[in-house]
Amino acid sequence: MAKPLVEAIAAMREEDALRIADQLLDGGEDPLLILEDCREALGVIGRRFEEGDCFIPELIMAGEMLSQISTRVKPHLKDQGKEPVKLGRVVMGTVQGDIHNIGKDIVVFMLDASGFEVQDLGVDVPPARFVEAVRQFEPQVVGLSGFLTLAYDPMRRTVEALAEAGLRSQVKVMIGGGLVDDRIRRYTGADAYGKDAAAAVALAKGFTGA
Amino acid sequence: MPLHRGAMTGSHRTKVIACATVMEEIRPLLREGIQTQTLDFGLHSKPEALRKILQDAVNASEGLADTVVLGYGLCSLAVVGLRSRTCQLVVPRVDDCIGLFLGSQQAYREQSRRHPGTYYLTKGWIEAGDSPFHQQAELAKRHGHQRARRMAALSLNNYTRVAFIRTGEGGLGGYRAWAKRAGVEFGLRYEELEGSSRLIRKLVHGPWDDEILVVCPGREIRFEDFLPEGERNGEAVG
Numbered sequence: 344m345a346k347p348l349v350e351a352i353a354a355m356r357e358e359d360a361l362r363i364a365d366q367l368l369d370g371g372e373d374p375l376l377i378l379e380d381c382r383e384a385l386g387v388i389g390r391r392f393e394e395g396d397c398f399i400p401e402l403i404m405a406g407e408m409l410s411q412i413s414t415r416v417k418p419h420l421k422d423q424g425k426e427p428v429k430l431g432r433v434v435m436g437t438v439q440g441d442i443h444n445i446g447k448d449i450v451v452f453m454l455d456a457s458g459f460e461v462q463d464l465g466v467d468v469p470p471a472r473f474v475e476a477v478r479q480f481e482p483q484v485v486g487l488s489g490f491l492t493l494a495y496d497p498m499r500r501t502v503e504a505l506a507e508a509g510l511r512s513q514v515k516v517m518i519g520g521g522l523v524d525d526r527i528r529r530y531t532g533a534d535a536y537g538k539d540a541a542a543a544v545a546l547a548k549g550f551t552g553a
Numbered sequence: 554m555p556l557h558r559g560a561m562t563g564s565h566r567t568k569v570i571a572c573a574t575v576m577e578e579i580r581p582l583l584r585e586g587i588q589t590q591t592l593d594f595g596l597h598s599k600p601e602a603l604r605k606i607l608q609d610a611v612n613a614s615e616g617l618a619d620t621v622v623l624g625y626g627l628c629s630l631a632v633v634g635l636r637s638r639t640c641q642l643v644v645p646r647v648d649d650c651i652g653l654f655l656g657s658q659q660a661y662r663e664q665s666r667r668h669p670g671t672y673y674l675t676k677g678w679i680e681a682g683d684s685p686f687h688q689q690a691e692l693a694k695r696h697g698h699q700r701a702r703r704m705a706a707l708s709l710n711n712y713t714r715v716a717f718i719r720t721g722e723g724g725l726g727g728y729r730a731w732a733k734r735a736g737v738e739f740g741l742r743y744e745e746l747e748g749s750s751r752l753i754r755k756l757v758h759g760p761w762d763d764e765i766l767v768v769c770p771g772r773e774i775r776f777e778d779f780l781p782e783g784e785r786n787g788e789a790v791g
Contacts, residue, residue, distance in 0.1 A: 395599075400692060404704045492630070493648050493661075527630075
């Protein structure tokens, strides 16, 4: 049973969570079940946040634990031949002028865990860097993240830069992070917007026909 | 673009709705007789709840005021969708209150462009007590000091600077020291920025030119209303 992992993550006990994940992996636990526990714990913390009983630093701590566990789980997935068939390639980044990484990191984790190859460009990413990554990595999907309303313009400039480079028709662009909706999607010229990490995965699957 | 008269002229009944930190800067500029309603600062991280509370506050103003001045910017789209059947709504065209404190949206954008990793603090924000710096004590209670510190450090990941905006009239010594200490504790460069009451003054006294959005009764505030002139697809002003 891997439930102690859910509890450790939900209680923000980072060292315990990592130790339990290591023990489970060493004991031959199905790595996919460990990732499932992570998703469950994230759900618990997300609900707590909705109810106003969780500070943002706690949310961020949870993201950090997921990221570390994901890094540990990956080699085991490979070893056991359980690495999901790659569904497609996604370039992700927080747009220029915005340095918030937590939402993007959770999306990267979820995309990765769902079988996408993800190139994470980090934060404060200039449009030219997205263009370069699309040329080199040839993703089907580009994910633009931003937490502030100040991010809408750089999202738009990034979509424009892809168009100017003649790459726009090769990729689907999804946006998310702070508050985005269909008006912001239209404004930025993106193809879709997502409210949370699960939505980002659903969008990426839709775009790649997975 | 017609210039509108400011909120304080004539026999107009005006109500100002703002969060605690912005109200602190607005209040000294208000003339007697202006109604005010102060909302919880913490709502800024819950834009959908903020929108609902703002709409309730606007509804409650109908019949008591002809003009409702909102001390909010776009604020994670919280003001988008607000409307009043009988009041005109007046909102500064800024992303959020940092533009208000710095005196213009342009000043905010310039700061953001040059120093994206900035944690802004003002006297009002420090008093509101809602930041990773403030949450240390409660987080330490919940998780122990070491974990609380780690959480705060992760929250401030990618931040490089604490910028204390000097607003209002004097008496900032203790707040400046607090902000400086918070920055030092988490390895962030500390800087001070000169605040300006220019835009707040314009919001409450006019003239309501292009920096101020005026929405007539019955009309909804739209995201497009915050775009530069020429991109708004039809004017919002009444």
